[in-house]
Amino acid sequence: MRTKNELYQKAMRTVAARRQVARARAEDARAEAEAAIPALRHAEEEVRVRGIRCALAGAAGKDRTEAAAALADAKQKLTALLAQSGRPADALEPRFVCPKCQDTGSVNGRTCECVHKVMQQLRRKEIEALSSLSIASFDTMELRYYPNRADEKVGGAIRPYMADMLADLRSYAEEFDHHSESLMLFGNAGLGKTHAALAIAGIVLEKGYDVIYVSSPDFFSKLEGLHFGADPAGEEETLMQTAAGADLLILDDLGSEFNSAFLISSLYSLLNNRLGAKLPTIVTTNITDGALLEKLYTEKISSRLSAFVPCLFAGDDIRTQKAAE
Incomplete structure (x- = not known):
């Protein structure tokens, strides 16, 4: 990162x-x-x-x-x-x-837009190396994989509910700015939460914002390794500052990491800093029970996450359906 x-x-x-x-x-x-x-x-x-x-x-x-x-x-x-x-x-x-700056990177003493474009491309490549960003878009999220049956949790049929949900998330991405709200995409495994988060990332990157994507277990495991091991270059602090200061942070698969006192402390610090700076964060998790969330991450973290807009993903495991086709 x-x-x-x-x-x-x-x-x-x-x-x-x-x-x-x-x-x-x-x-x-x-x-x-x-x-x-x-x-x-x-x-x-x-x-x-x-x-x-x-x-x-x-x-x-x-x-x-x-x-x-x-x-x-x-x-x-x-x-x-x-x-x-x-x-x-x-x-x-x-x-x-670039005819504007003649490839000097500067126009009238200001950084040329071509430099920002290269920065976006570099960040995109970085996220692609960690995820499936290259194939993630709202256009590739097929509604046919969401059942038409009724679900009391969504107050009606799942497919039209998910159609509205994905449309709202697309609008969120297209209208994204520093005042955008934080989101929690939650639901059972295989329902498209990560796909949707990465689809948002792709659009937000194109708008010129810096997006950081991290897998929760990988990110906190690396931080913990640096914290309790050798870290002469201060990489732990750099990673935390980078994640805390991104225009948009996507924290994927929260709840699948190894729980520890260090994790609780780091997660709280990260969420607290971003909320304090009013920077949007998107969290994806398979945890659907608020009581379990609080039990795993303490009341302080749970209260921070409660400030996120909840986005429930419903339906049947899409990966299983695709594997059966």
Whole structure:
């Protein structure tokens, strides 16, 4: 799990590498063109000299009309030479991926949007390595796997209930911002809770927000290992700060981790910090009994989770149905 700063540094290196590639390819194109067009080098030098003279005239406060006309004429001759060889006017210029910042990563002293885009791509790859994000979307959640039978817990038939639920979750993702509420997706195993959470993650990432996805047993097990083992680089604190500060944190499969005093303390700290900062969190869990939740995680944690909007998933195990097809 990279921090935002680590993502930024990696994105800037990626953009800088793009610039180097663009400039190297432009140099190769220039060398090829100069070999094919004997007069090209002289024409380029004429443009350079005329450009300097025009700039000097402006700096000295002189009339630039004559100098500008000479520069325009030199550029026209260079363009004509390129055209005669079948090359466009910009054949010798670097072709940057981002025309706004020319792959420098900065526009008017601010980070270019292309850097943020690379950061989103890096975060997406990170989540994909930990989950099934690449195939998770609301469009791939087929309602036919949810039965039409009535269920008193949802107050009617399951399928239309789940259709409304998924539509609401899609809207949540599409309208996501820092004021969005925290959600608890709960229900029996195999009903699409993780799939829905990752579908939300995909949309929220596209909106430009930073999303952290962690599997609860893996995350807290790693924290505990660092806490009671060697951690010279302070990775435990970095992991906690990164999870606590994400625009959206998805804590998947809560309740499947090994319960311990360390887990209780870490989970409480994480939830408390995020609620205090008013940052949205999505928790998925197979625990459907509030009393059991409180027994496992203490009243303090249960009270924090009670502030989350409950989203009950109902039906029959979808994985089992798919395996039988």
